[in-house]
Amino acid sequence: MKFKPANNIQDLQYFGEFGGVNPSISDSSTYTFLSAKTMFDTFEGNADGCYLYSRHSSPSNLYLGEALAAMEDTETATVTASGMGAITPVLMQLCGAGEHIVSSRTIYGGTYAFLKNFTPRLGIDTTFVNITKLDVVEAAITPKTKVLYCESVSNPLLEVADISGLAKLAKRYNLKLVVDNTFSPLSISPSKLGADIVIHSLTKFINGSSDTVGGVVCGTQEFIDQLRNVNDGAAMLLGSTMDSLRSASVLKNLRTLHIRMQQHSHNANFLAKKFEDDGLKTVYPGLASHPSHVLFKSMMNDKYGFGGMLTIDVGSLDKANALMELMQERNLGYLAVSLGFYKTLFSAPGSSTSSEIPEDEQAEMGLSDGLIRFSIGLDADIERTYDMMKTYMLELNILKPELV
């Protein structure tokens, strides 16, 4: 029987130490051993079920990791202090000096900056490619390449990666396919499509309350053990560990993710269709006009929709800024970066989250000045939201009355 990812989360069962319906929070940085021999074995990495020190693992972090591994259908997972705290150790674990990464060019600004400006200092080079073109990806692979890196749905342009196609390439050239699935939790299950490692920023949809940063690496037991190895594990040695109190709170939020994703997707789909009908340049993977609409459909777990992210182009940065300020003033959402909140969040990526990308490269990628990225909220009455937005767009001459 095939389970949906949300069922896998729902089917986990843990009890607190007094029979509580939530697991007890492990509020300790270090753990006692009954015998000195066990401590030695644990350092050697072969004492199952023994905790050593909370930078390595803690019961609360393991509960959250297990739930996320169930969602992503991987053997296991390790949670981290932020999304970047998941991405950077994975890439440093997989690549060393003289080695090479082929990455999508449309990725989260922080990841782009890490690969473009930071890893070259370690002797790791990256070729950035248009990830939607498998022949271009293949042509960029060299004998030194170790990793193919992409986001299932990219930030901010919502390009969709053909994960099965990339997985075949990765297999053929003996590379690891690393997929950041932050924009499409539950909708897309990269590991089922052949990804080796799946990463999330928990900061976004998964936690969903914009109260913390967090991250996760989902993969094989072997790889996660390597990351946490006390002698040469990048997660262990770079130290981006999540705090137990926080992992307990993220676990509780994770349980409503399936309901939230359905509502985010429903609302975003509604607005995208309306905006497109109004003649606005709208990018949303759920629109038939989206270049990867059919691909997304072929990969998705239907029920969770095409996600909560959409972009519109209002023509200029001035208009984008005016619209965003008006929407915030009238309480339709917040002018803020990030995503996955109950309120709609909006920003102009060219001058914010993607400002790490040089202007000429932005233009080449199709990242225009008037682009507004929306993370559509959980609004109970999305028709009212649309009516209000339309009024503002008419007011600001973004929409012309005769066209509407």
Ligand SMILES: *Cc1c(COP(=O)(O)O)cnc(C)c1O
């Ligand atoms: C936010 C984000 C990250 C980074 O996550 P943090 O939790 O902010 O460190 C990585 N990838 C994507 C796609 C993101 O949206």
